[in-house]
Amino acid sequence: MEPWEMREWFQEFLDTLNRHDGAGLRGLLAPDVRRAHLPAGAEAWLSDYSDLLHGFPDWQWRRIQVLVEEDRLAVHLRGGGAHTGVFHGIPPTRRRVSIASFAMYRVANGRIVEASETDDADAIRAALI
Template sequence: MEPWEMREWYADYLDACNRHDFDAIRSFVAPGVRRAHLPGGADAWVSDMADLFHAFPDWRWRRIQLVVEDDRLAAHLRGSGTHLGVFRGVAPTRRHANVAQFAMYRVTNGRIAEFSGSADEVELLAQLTGTDR
């Protein structure tokens, strides 16, 4: 894909995520996607998204910056939502959380083949529990 196509592709992917459309999300992810320090595969990817969306039904990402180089994307995002379901063992707090996220993707044949990044889960849990990190 050309850089402008990658940008449009990522905008479509982020839109699918923000709509919580699991079928559409799955269409952007390779079946054998590799994820640094996380279980691989599209099923694990969608399951993690489902856990997040269950705990934060209004969760949305806002793109801050996107860098495209060859078959790779680097994204700086802000993720936010209201904690209304159990997340990582923390009962619903009704607190609004807002965290920075950084992601690196390698895209092959229009699908995410590799992912690494920081979702700063420590910061997210600190916001839910009201503790300092």
Template sequence: MESWEMREWFAEYLDACNRHDLDAIRSFVAPAVRRAHLPSGADAWIDDKADLFRAFPDWRWRRIQLVVEDDRIAAHVRGSGTHLGNYRGVAATRRHVNIAQFAMYRVAAGRIAEFSGSGYDAELLAQLAAPEW
């Protein structure tokens, strides 16, 4: 894909994520996707997204910056949502969280083949556990 096509592709992927459309998200992910420090495979990818969307039904990502080079995308996005369901053992707090995420994607045949980046779990859980002011 050309650089402009990769940008459009990522915008479509982010749109699918923001709609919480797991079937559409799956169409962007290679069945054997490799994720640094996380379980591999599309099923694990979808399970993680489903857990997030159940706990944060209003979750949305906003693109901050995107860099495309060859078959790679470097993305800086911000994710936010309201904690209304159980997430990683933490019962709903009704807190609104806002986190930064930095990710590297390798795209092959129009699908995410490899992913690495800052996970959002640690920062998200820290915001849920932080004392309220």
């Protein structure tokens, strides 16, 4: 993909996340996607995202910056939502949470095949306690 195509692809990925479209997200992930320090596979990624949305049904991502180099994306995002559902055993607090996320993705054939991200459940839990 050309850099402009990669940027358009990433916008589609971000829009899919913000629509909370699990089926659409599945189509943007390689079935065996590798994630640094997290269980591999699209199903594990979708399960983690489902857990996030259960605790934060209005969660949204906002792009701060995207850098493209060949088949890789470096992204800085801001994510946030209101804690109105149970999240990792923590009952709803109604607090708004906002976190910074930095990620590196490698994309092949229009799907993420490798990911390394800083947005994790521990950062979100820390914001609730």
